[in-house]
Amino acid sequence: MKLLISRSEFFVTVGGILSLIKNFFSILIRKRTNYREIFFHCYELGVLSLGLISLTGFIIGLVLTLQSRPTLAEFGATALLPAMVSVSVIREIGPVVTALICAGKIGSRIGAEISSMRVTEQIDALEVSAVNPISYLIVPRILATTFMIPLLVAYSDVFSLLGSYVACNMTDAISIKIFIKSAAAHIDFSDIFPAVIKTVIFGFFIGTIGCYYGYYASGGTQSVGKAANSSVVAASLAVFIIDMLVVQITSFL
């Protein structure tokens, strides 16, 4: 049965991504890091996503609180709303939703950018200038997504809690101090550690998958759209698979 791609395509893609990861680490160890490029991409991919991440984070916190309130009210446990929302947001919803947004916004951008460079022979031009395209184009982007996505998730979590606080105040007056105290009371290391681990892995794979589809694009301008589209689909799928695996693994810790 063909689910998304054929079996041979699947193995070629997985093999290609693993080979790219091997090249990434090999260059990271052997060559001098281009900090200027990394900072540039951290700004372009991370800082320029702050507006979208703030808005979506705020809405998630607000909606989650409004939707959960009636159920908790039935048990007379509305006082637990900040705690419930904070645990849900920090452990699962914040990292996954933010990673999915980044897979769409950042993954597609990387895929389209690199594939258009491939189509217009700019990558070939780098190679004939004796510049390693993986070192110049791919390593800084993967490092940027690996650093920035955990920060974007933390930023999104803050806005989700802010949204939750606003929703709590729609029905009951609650001070920010009590809200924070209540939210923080139920958060411990076992909530934060898996979330941090998986956001780092999400960031790494969103960057890697975008770079892979961009770098190996072939054909005309149609391949630019295809690379952007494949980057989003594959990175989104990877987010769910990584989430499942990390939750299973960290549950033993």
Add this chain to the structure above:
Amino acid sequence: MNEKLIEVIGLNKSFGSNTVFDDMNLSLYKGENLVVLGRSGTGKSVLIKCIVKLILPESGKISVLGTEILNASNDQLDEVRKEVGFLFQGGALYDSMSISENLEFALKAHNTTMTKADVQNAIHSTLENVGLKEVIYKMPSELSGGMRKRIALARTIITHPKIILYDEPTTGLDTYTSAEISELIVSIREKYNTSSLIITHDIPCAKITGDRLLIIKDGKNYKEGTFDEFKSDNDNYIRTFFYSI
């Protein structure tokens, strides 16, 4: 003019069932401009991409500046590539960089020890040589097709390569601009003392730039000669190129 800078022997390359080269041979001598002519789809661009190992052939021997390209290590390949300039069909300017940054990037990739002042001097003098000093701070998207070709040429020559490979340098340009680019290719050879391999199907460009012409057909050398020899040749296949002259 006897020193061979590029030597291709018995090159074979296929894409699936489509054979592009079947025992292709070519030599580029020091100081000459060799024009490779062929119909569309005969693999002319594949040939020069094989020469700098952007495409791997199935078999054959390619020697550039005495280095066996197909067996070279990455470091050896980089050293050879630093001596070879490549003008891509579409220019391949880095569109996220200004013209100045495009040239600076090429220069720094080639020579990391240059001072900032030397880099700026090199950029200004190279842009002056291609007649486009005024576009230094523009972005590639702001330039016309002919200007992009000139800037791409400036980016190629700024590193003073020994060999320049031109992939269809006049494609997509009007007759007047094509002639300008062809004249520029000739003047670059004189100013920079380069040897060039020019891939084209533009006969006026071949006439202006070529010391020697090589026609390829069915994946192999068909005939070699000067422009005047080909012009008076009665071979039917050769006449298809030169009928308008």
